[in-house]
Structures are given as C-alpha cells and as structure tokens.
Amino acid sequence: QQVKPRSCITSAMNLLATNRRVELRAMGKAINKAVTIAEILKRKMPLHQITALSSCEIVTIYKPLEEGLDTVVNQHYVSCLTITLSEESTGLDVDDIGYQPPLPREDIHPGDYNAATPDITAAT
Numbered sequence: 001q002q003v004k005p006r007s008c009i010t011s012a013m014n015l016l017a018t019n020r021r022v023e024l025r026a027m028g029k030a031i032n033k034a035v036t037i038a039e040i041l042k043r044k045m046p047l048h049q050i051t052a053l054s055s056c057e058i059v060t061i062y063k064p065l066e067e068g069l070d071t072v073v074n075q076h077y078v079s080c081l082t083i084t085l086s087e088e089s090t091g092l093d094v095d096d097i098g099y100q101p102p103l104p105r106e107d108i109h110p111g112d113y114n115a116a117t118p119d120i121t122a123a124t
Contacts, residue, residue, distance in 0.1 A: 008037050012085070013044070021086040027056060031081045038083045044110050046102035047085045048092055056080040 008024075015022045022041075026034035041047060055077045062072040086092055093099065102108075 005033060005037050005040070008033075009040055009044075012037065012041055016041075016045070016047075016085070016087060020088055021084065021091075024081075024083040024085070026081045028078045031079060034081055034083060038085060041085055042103055043108060045087070046105070046108060047087060048089050048094075048102055049086075049098075049100040050084045050092055050096050051098035051100070052082045052084075053098075054080045054082070 012022045012024070024034045024038055038049065042049065056079075058076055058078055060074045062074070064071060084092070089101075094101075
C-alpha cells in the first residue's frame, strides 16, 4: 500500500505534539521513504533519533488447490528499519550506536510547525 510522505509527516508531527515520541518502521523498498520522512521531520523540529536496522523473515505458504499436491513454503529475508524520533533524550539510550543528537538550531526550518520557534516578527 502506497502512502504519500506528506501525510506521514503530518501524522508524525501530530503524534509528536501529543506523545513526544514517534516510531517509523519500514521494510524493503519503503526504507528510502522512511529515511526521507525522518530527515524532513528532523529539519522541522529538534529531534533525537535512534536508528535500528534488522532483517525480517517473510514466509509465504501456498496450499494446493487440488488434492495430492504438496504445500509449497517460500521464505526469504527483507531488510527492516526502525527509526525512533523523540523531542526529549530521556528514555532514549544516547550511547546506542544508532543514536543521533538533534541538528543545530541554524539547520532547523520549522515551516508550517510554528510551535518550534516563536514568531519574532510579531514582537517588532
């Protein structure tokens, strides 16, 4: 099922506003999209990141339509990625090999996320 990155970004930002933490998971060809979404989110607000890469076994069982035939089992492995993004470092293992601290303030451009930085033009 194809999901547009924009809807994932909006959903993740809404979750971060309430839960302070979001987890992105992807398998196979969707890994590229998950990494892109995480990088966009990190540039909208200061987020701590932990990335974990693993391998998932996919087992497909084909049952015969006719009697007398054998069941066919097909198994293969797919790369799996989990990206945890959090506004706070509490509860995260900052010594994890996949940990990345938030980007410097000058690299963050909130855009449509106005809660991250106050509007200085309104004060002048």
